[in-house]
Amino acid sequence: MSAARKKTAILISGRGSNMTALIAAAADPAFPAEIVLVLSNRPGAPGLERAAAAGLATATVDHKAYPDREAFERDMDARLTGAGAELVCLAGFMRVLTPWFIGRWTGRLINIHPSLMPAFRGLHTHERAIAEGVKIHGCTVHHVVPDVDAGPIIAQAAVPVLSEDTPETLGARVLEAEHRVYPLALALTASGRAVLEGGRVITLGTTASSALISPNSGV
Ligand code: GAR
Numbered sequence: 001m002s003a004a005r006k007k008t009a010i011l012i013s014g015r016g017s018n019m020t021a022l023i024a025a026a027a028d029p030a031f032p033a034e035i036v037l038v039l040s041n042r043p044g045a046p047g048l049e050r051a052a053a054a055g056l057a058t059a060t061v062d063h064k065a066y067p068d069r070e071a072f073e074r075d076m077d078a079r080l081t082g083a084g085a086e087l088v089c090l091a092g093f094m095r096v097l098t099p100w101f102i103g104r105w106t107g108r109l110i111n112i113h114p115s116l117m118p119a120f121r122g123l124h125t126h127e128r129a130i131a132e133g134v135k136i137h138g139c140t141v142h143h144v145v146p147d148v149d150a151g152p153i154i155a156q157a158a159v160p161v162l163s164e165d166t167p168e169t170l171g172a173r174v175l176e177a178e179h180r181v182y183p184l185a186l187a188l189t190a191s192g193r194a195v196l197e198g199g200r201v202i203t204l205g206t207t208a209s210s211a212l213i214s215p216n217s218g219v
Contacts, residue, residue: 006190009037009085011076011093016047017175018091018112018182023054025183033190037083039076041095057083063095073101089186090144099146107196109144110189112182114174116140116156121149126167126174137161137170139178141185143196152201154194157181157212173214181212 008026010019019038026035038051039059048058059079066072072095080088090111102109115125117140129137138158145151157177161170188194193204203210 005032005034006086007036007084008033008087008089008186008190009039009080009083010035010051010089010091012038012040012045012047012091013042013094014045014047014092016045016050016091018178019047019089020050021179021182022089022091022186023051023056025186027054031183031187031190033087033186036085037080039079041072041076041093047092069098070100073098077101077104087186087190089182091182096148097144102144102146105144107143110141110154110185111144111149111151112139112141112178112185113149114139114171114178115149116158117142117149117153124167126171129161130165130167130170135161137174139174139181141182143201152196152199154189154201155181155185155210155212157214159214177212177214184210184212 010022012019023035025031026033035056037057037059038048039061040048041061041063043060043062051058061072061076061079063072086108088105088109116138120128136158138156140156141154143151157180159173159177188203188210194201194210195204
């Protein structure tokens, strides 16, 4: 069955803890995606070393070395295509992508964002969740569209916001949830059980849930 595994590249900019969760999930030969490349736009990103230690191919395409966004993306696109990537997962990749690149990979390009979209697009999501007094927060894996932190939702995980939370404690709780929901979303997408339909993702199969609730909710 391994021939049917979707060849997947992961794009990172930093520590790569979500990347590590995806690599761990894909280490199981029954997982429907295999990781063929980890690519960073930042030379020396800690995630690159982790990926190499796991025996994976890595590449650096340093955005600072290019005259403009599209030149950078053309090179990145060539690396992805060269690696045979069929799916691309953004995992803490902190560059805004152009409509050209997104158009090239539409339906095959997914991202994780640390909020329950459509709430809290952009930066500092945990601080803003606390400031708004929301009681439930979380993370979302979604298809990438030209709007930032928007696009059809594949899977979400929710965690409680506790009265004593700081952005750090809440962020740590959300990150744990990210590490559970991203492998789920990739599995659903790679296996064809999460299907784009009319601007939404429909999850097929009676056992395929795409929502996770924190088991440590304390409520
Ligand atoms: C994660 O929390 C991810 O959701 C966030 O960056 C962090 C990367 O951590 N992404 C975004 O904010 C994108 N809008 P990681 O490198 O340890 O996976």
